[in-house]
Amino acid sequence: MSDMQREILQLGNPKLRQIARPIENPTHPNIQSLIDDLIRTMEQSNGVGIAAPQVGVDLQLVIVASRPTLRYPHAPQMAPMAMINPRFMPIGEEKVKDWEGCLSVPGIRGLVPRLNAISVEYQDRNGQPQQGAFQDFVARIIQHECDHLQGYIFVDRVETTRELITENEYHKRLVP
Numbered sequence: 572m573s574d575m576q577r578e579i580l581q582l583g584n585p586k587l588r589q590i591a592r593p594i595e596n597p598t599h600p601n602i603q604s605l606i607d608d609l610i611r612t613m614e615q616s617n618g619v620g621i622a623a624p625q626v627g628v629d630l631q632l633v634i635v636a637s638r639p640t641l642r643y644p645h646a647p648q649m650a651p652m653a654m655i656n657p658r659f660m661p662i663g664e665e666k667v668k669d670w671e672g673c674l675s676v677p678g679i680r681g682l683v684p685r686l687n688a689i690s691v692e693y694q695d696r697n698g699q700p701q702q703g704a705f706q707d708f709v710a711r712i713i714q715h716e717c718d719h720l721q722g723y724i725f726v727d728r729v730e731t732t733r734e735l736i737t738e739n740e741y742h743k744r745l746v747p
């Protein structure tokens with residue numbers, strides 16, 4: 572198992588704006604190492620998700636790792652899950668606005684509308700096709716990470732720049 576922490580690119584780096592390419596061979600050792608590195612990098616940064624473009628790799632790979640947080644105390648605790656070549660479809664039309672942050676945008680939170688429920692097709696790290704339905708916080712993480720594969724960052728998704736706030740203000744709202 573690789574255990575290298577990689578540098579997380581920050582907003583302004585053009586590599587965050589690239590369109591990621593499909594992964595043809597998920598079981599290749601380089602991909603397996605990348606998955607392990609992404610998980611380690613995410614965990615060291617206390618994140619709940621990360622996408623390969625955030626470490627400068629333009630491949631369609633995201634890690635999703637929900638856990639309970641202050642804002643989502645009932646979020647499921649899950650082992651970090653690699654989603655390779657993910658595609659999601661809406662389940663229903665309901666959209667929900669909630670606060671997001673991003674390891675590539677330190678110190679900033681934004682209120683982002685996302686589909687409340689989605690169906691996702693992807694390959695797991697063994698290259699096996701998978702399909703799953705997700706809602707609430709996990710669905711939000713997946714949509715945020717899939718955005719990274721298209722060169723989008725959550726600040727592109729806010730309805731108004733007035734719904735961008737600093738991390739300090741965010742925590743004041745969490746614990747009034």
Ligand code: NI
Pocket residue numbers: 672673674675715716719
């Ligand atoms: Ni992000």
